[in-house]
Amino acid sequence: MSATPAPAYRVRGPSALGDSGLRRFWNLTRTLAATDWKVRFYGSALGYVWSLLRPLMLFGIVYFVFSYVVKAGAGVDHYGVLLLLAMILYFFFSEVTGAGVTSMVDRESLLRKVGFPRAVVPLSVAVVAVMNLALNLVVLAIFVVASGVSPRWTWLLLPIPLVLMLVFATGMAMLLSALYVRYRDVRPIWEVVLQALFYATPILYPIEAVIGHSEPLAKLVLMNPIAALIQEARHLLVGGTSLTDALGSTALVAVPLAILVGVTWLGLRVFDRMAPLAAEEL
């Protein structure tokens, strides 16, 4: 028996964040994310190359179709690049929330057998999506250079909408994953919502087209935090209509921001309440 016993600690049961410290939390999150990332490319000859090659080819097709065939963004500078940026951001949101919904249930065997901070599960999904996003942004940079966009100082501000998108997507994923433990119909509902959001967000069409149609409608469209963040990111990348321009007032920016903060807060709250019970309800 060792001479100096380790200190005794109280078992408080599972919780969202746990009491084992930030370092362990991050170790767990990145380990889960790394293996998720690995599984994705299992059994493919080119492996990780696909994570770059796939968006490159996919975006090439979209770029070609919407720049030369459909011409939805006629009159908008660098429409092809803007389209790619919007798609990348939207796919990021859809990846975090889409995979996030089932994340707790997918990790059932771990949750039922090991006590660890429960928030690790949805956060590891977000980390995987961030890795994907980073690769997609590299591909985007290629298109930006290729289409001759001139550098601007506003590029330095681009991380702001990206981080806000990450926060919003993670909060939403936590909310959905917590609800899905109890209500299994959350998943089909969310699949439909994601589809609807895709078309309700100015991605394939520019916001200018909506403004030209009806200004109040454009304002309504931009109340959606995803649309607002994408619009602002576009503006920071190549200029053009900014979020405040489209909304017509700076004060109105508070609405999508409030929705973003509200949903994220709700996600954290709901997840925190569900986390201690996850193992028994799965």
Add this chain to the structure above:
Amino acid sequence: MSGVPADDVAVKADGVAKTFRLPQEQVSTLKERVLHPGRRPRFDVLRALRDVSFEVRRGEVFGIVGRNGSGKSTLMKCLAGIYRADAGEMWLRGRMAPFIELGVGFNPDLTAHDNVLINAVMLGLSPDEARARYASIMDFAELHEFAELKLKNYSSGMQVRLAFSVMVHVDADLLLIDEVLAVGDAAFQQKCYDVLNEARDDGKTILLVTHDMNQVQRFCDRALLLERGDLVAIGDATEVAQRYTELNFGIREHVAIGQTLPAAASDEGAHLLDVWIQDAAGARGEGIAQGSPCAMCMHLRFLAPASDPVFTLTLEDAQHRPVVEMSSEGDDVAGSGEFEVGDTITVGASFDLWLTPGRYELSAAVLHAGPGRHAMATAERVTSVVVTGASRGGGIVDIPHAFFLDRAVDAKPPIQRASR
């Protein structure tokens, strides 16, 4: 005994309670909640643990025993931080590694290599430490050649080996092991025992959930017994194992003395009124100690005249294998005699109860004489007996025996009538 545990205590539970709410009907769709907003889902309340308090000292091997559903696994999961206890305090000392439900939560789509790394991190190592120990984990599990195989292609025995190997390599001071050593081949089981013994010698504490009372007696220092969520016994492992055997086999209801068995549709010529087994003192319905004299009896009334009927009494074990079958026909009695309608008799056979401890069920039958052995009345598994005591051997029957040992090549076994 509330508050911080003493220095030599590794695990302390104080008034731990856990209740599960089980929905009566599975109302888990939003539609149901939307259509019936006012209706709260109704729940059955299952009290899995009630006011459980105990302390385990450092370096102790502590058994947790109980029947299925007694709350053993719930207790382990509360200690492991998987379930949150509703009441009470739990304290642990040192790093804890759980081994619950045969594993540490493997992902079937990942290779053994990846699963080992994830689970080592889950159990408290840093990713670097996990990588450093990977080789010795695979060595211990003897699974190096299958390292790149996906876990879904592993046999359950291989998975358990891998999981066990991870658990013993994370430097835990406290091992929570739930029902695992029964899996794996004999060689690996021995390896598990060796490593657990080593861990115990190193001052590590082991909590072991098991149904195997031999394991408890041989391996554990102390044990506790749970029954329907209550702690009913705690202390010396051998005594707790004894209590478990009694509890496990002794709580079924018996046909009370004097109560008449219902007439069976198959009754033809006789009606079995009562069937029982009793010890020498006449007590029935309780356990009977192994080796003590007892009698199986039946009480019956004839509904038709019978000539030399045959009486059989059978004891079956839990798997419904007939272990003992006694028939009056085989006895040296020429015939049992002539019986008229309304004759009521008691028939029985006495013997010494040399069966392995456990529950046995008693059946009785009255048969017509002759080659057809047509049944007049049968009563199958109407009552049971629990043989109590701790058997050191195995097998179904624990015959009295005497060991001898002789170094001579042509030794003659000193055969004699054995007695205990």
